[in-house]
Amino acid sequence: MNQLFNLPPETKLKNSSLTPYYTYFRTARTVYETLAVVNSSPSSGQVLSFTQLMWPHGNQKFYETMTRMSGKLIELSKIILCMLYKSYGVIGRTELDHSAADHEATMDPLFRMMKYSAPLSNNNNDGDDDEDEEPILRLTPHTDHNFVTVLCQNEVDGLMCKSRDGEWMKVNPSPGSFIVLAGDALRVWSNGRIHAPLHKVMMKGKKDRLSFGM
Numbered sequence: 001m002n003q004l005f006n007l008p009p010e011t012k013l014k015n016s017s018l019t020p021y022y023t024y025f026r027t028a029r030t031v032y033e034t035l036a037v038v039n040s041s042p043s044s045g046q047v048l049s050f051t052q053l054m055w056p057h058g059n060q061k062f063y064e065t066m067t068r069m070s071g072k073l074i075e076l077s078k079i080i081l082c083m084l085y086k087s088y089g090v091i092g093r094t095e096l097d098h099s100a101a102d103h104e105a106t107m108d109p110l111f112r113m114m115k116y117s118a119p120l121s122n123n124n125n126d127g128d129d130d131e132d133e134e135p136i137l138r139l140t141p142h143t144d145h146n147f148v149t150v151l152c153q154n155e156v157d158g159l160m161c162k163s164r165d166g167e168w169m170k171v172n173p174s175p176g177s178f179i180v181l182a183g184d185a186l187r188v189w190s191n192g193r194i195h196a197p198l199h200k201v202m203m204k205g206k207k208d209r210l211s212f213g214m
């Protein structure tokens with residue numbers, strides 16, 4: 001992903017769309033930037049189009065990794081939704097029931113990649129972060145509008161979620177694990193039983209944070 005974000009801005013700007021959030025977006029001073037691939041299911045051809053847009057001479061490694069990850073995220077969303085539907089007793093064991101989860105998870109999957117710049121300028125992390133340093137806002141608090149968001153990040157933490165009782169909590173996933181967030185659609189679907197947390201990104205230190213998700 002570093003390779004992707006290191007491309008010149010004019011190349012990243014080719015990732016355009018009329019729909020907000022479906023396009024290359026960056027905040028002032030490139031504190032936060034994001035690229036998105038609409039309908040990223042492995043069979044759609046969109047991952048290939050995106051790769052060719054960014055690297056006209058091709059980038060097989062990126063294409064393969066993204067295809068694999070996109071497939072995994074869709075699969076994981078499907079499993080999570082199936083488990084949820086089952087636990088609420090709204091689906092049984094028939095093929096038809098599973099198609100609901102299938103539908104939610106595969107309907108226009110939007111693969112998003114994010115980069116948050118380190119608050120401290122020096123990127124070659126030559127020591128531990130200063131304990132007294134205050135975390136700085138990188139992504140403003142929001143809820144996601146979809147059913148579930150599945151996220152994966154590099155080793156730099158920063159995500160915070162607000163609990164039902166209004167307390168901000170740090171999310172510190174173990175390496176290689178995924179973060180699952182309920183979105184507004186799931187909150188509405190469950191009549192408010194499932195909490196769709198406000199979340200934000202706060203960072204300190206000298207390392208950029210990278211994340212991707214769907």
Ligand SMILES: O=C(O)CCC(=O)C(=O)O
Binds near residue numbers: 112114153199212
């Ligand atoms: O980068 C993250 O961990 C969170 C990203 C996020 O909340 C979003 O893109 O909606």
Ligand SMILES: [Fe+2]
Binds near residue numbers: 142143144149199
């Ligand atoms: Fe979000």
